Amino acid sequence: MDTITKSDLNILRNQIISDIGNLLDNKLANNNQSEEEFGWMRSKSIRKKLNISAGTLQNLRITGKIRFKKILGSYYYNSEDLMHLFDDGEI
Structure with a gap:
């Protein structure tokens, strides 16, 4: 033994x-579709969707251009803010 x-x-x-x-x-x-319908998306989903780096997403978070929540070490971002970034051409 x-x-x-x-x-x-x-x-x-x-x-x-x-x-x-x-x-x-x-x-x-x-469940990416249901994630977007829920209104909050994980970092990985947003980075893949926008084709941006983790640093770029961090800058968006720090500058307050996109709302976020941190849950158990993972960041979740508001999908409405993401759509406004496209509308305003801020990226």
């Missing part, structure tokens, strides 16, 4: 967290 160490438990914990994150990302990727 093998002995389980703290290191083994940390590896297992990191793997479980990673797997849950991947499941959530896949679920959100499959």
Whole structure:
């Protein structure tokens, strides 16, 4: 019988967290339409939709051009603000 160490438990914990994150990302990727209807979109969705870098999105957040919420380490952005950016040509 093998002995389980703290290191083994940390590896297992990191793997479980990673797997849950991947499941959530896949679920959100499959539900992008409902995400937009809900009114808030994840960073990854917005960056993909606008073809912008994470730094550009961060600048939009910092300058207040797009509203955001931070939930459990992930940023969510208001889709209405995103549409106004297109209307105003601010990007």
